[in-house]
Amino acid sequence: MFVEVPAPVKLAVPTVAKPSVPRRFLRALPPYLYLAPALALLVIWTYRPLVQTAQLSFYSWNLLPTQPMLPAGLDNYRRLLELPELGQSVTRTFFVIGGLLPFTIVVPVLAGLLTSRIRGRARGFYQGLVFAPMLVAPVASAAVWRWLLDPGGGVVNRVLGTDNNWINEIATANPAIVLITGWHLVGFAVLVVSAGLSNISGDYAEAAQLDGASRWQITRWITLPLLSPTLVFLTLMTVLLSAQWTFPLIDTLTQGGPANSTTNVYYLLWDYSFHDYNAGVGAAAGMLFFVGFGLVAAVLVWLSERLTFHDN
Template identity: 60%
Template sequence: MFVELAVPATLAGEGRAAVQAARPALARRLLAATPPYLYLLPALACLVLWTYKPLVEAVQLSFYDWNLLPTSPMTYVGLDKYRQVFTQAGLRHAAVNTVIYIVCLLPFSVVLPTAVALVTRRLGGRSRDVYRALVFTPILVAPVAAAAVWRWLLDPTGLSNQALGWFGLAPHNWLREESTALPAILAITAWSMCGFAVLVVSAGLTGISADYGEAAAIDGATGWQILRWVTLPLLRSTLLFLVLMTVLLSGQWTFPLLDSLTQGGPAESSTNVYYLLWELGFRNFDSGLASAAGIVFFVVFGLIAAGLVALADRFSFHDN
């Protein structure tokens, strides 16, 4: 049994009119939502042009053997370049050096800046700003200019060896011996980056309300207990950010010093993965191996960064 319902023509016309009226309203909403994305368009275009496009091209090059010459053909080699990444001793040695750089720089990017920021926080007035400015000054020096000064200081006839002579010690060629080249680069990098880390920690301390410490002091907490159970937990997001920056950027911070002072030597004792990638691509002209190694290291650092971000989301407390 079927029942036919007749819809009046007036109601059908009203429905069509409502649909037609909704379409311009939707168009107006979309048009109103467009301006913020137009402001983001230049930044997104630069991100695609300078980040994602080279990344896609690097993935493509990692499957080819090519010497970067436009007149030279690209030869498809499949996964051969990736096999070389895991078998070459030079790449493994550079990866180990990179880990050494990261581990040894963490005290100078997290522990020491935290101590300096806590000490200068207790200073009042203009003296606090003066101390922070003195600590921050090294990062304002261009890396190449800083490398030139440190080359003079660490020269066998430089000031450092003259100071050793005052104590009856023999001069040392700091940048040309395997045992001291890497520690010298570490010391210069730590000197340069410590001021930036102090500034970040100081900003994090500024965002912590003094009411928490005062409340804990009223309850009988000592200064150490306030630091251990109040200040440092509230500072965890800042400290995790510094750890993340050290892991991801330590190789880039050391690159100009390596290029200016040691060129990764002697005997590759001071090189890291960033400098080795540059050597593979632009000295040895092996773009395929450089791209494959870059992709492998990109994945490894990406996983580490994802883990640190997850830790930051889980353990950080934000004072709102």
């Protein structure tokens, strides 16, 4: 007797239709739409002028719309590199960077460490008081500092008992510009350092205290290493933007003088373009400075990735 075994029933597996390519594209599109306005403005206000500057650096033009731009090839770059003013302006820029680093690194770190325990309303008042100089327009502060440094009846000369002409003497003009710029920036740098200190967990200091570490040892071996990303950020900003920060004060107080003693790379670029009416040389200077500062920024970022410590 044979029993007939029924054949296995095959269950139909439902197939899920994959979304079409246009539908997947539309689903992935919204984030890029949010970014589109910022990217458009970046292209219009940054990359487009950069390309136009690079093109202009190969032409000779006096900024007059009625005059044509004449091809100059590499003559603008060769002429620029042969000028002694270029090397002198770079040296002055290094002096400005070195003069501003205490105002953006040393003083903010000391102020941040000494005031890290301020809490409550006193902290808000202190932060507002420190940040106040950053809110003063450079032109307005230049007028006030011109009065303070006046050789005849300025407050600074009265306090020091001198009659120096701080702004119009070669030996003191550049240090005066650095001092005024540092006064502007120190409040911003202090707030950045204070924000970096507040992000460091207090558990490290408590554990170190339990092991018998002194306050100086905690600061030296725990706080400062964990603050290194903030300090590298401030150093990077100081190196890249020092000449730009001093430009409004130089243009208002000294116009690059006396005897070009305050002419840094940014004011030299301005001088070539809008005083000598040589847009091609000014554009060539701008491209050289762009490449130079870009290389410096790349080196600093590379160093920061290897020298900084992060609280993970």
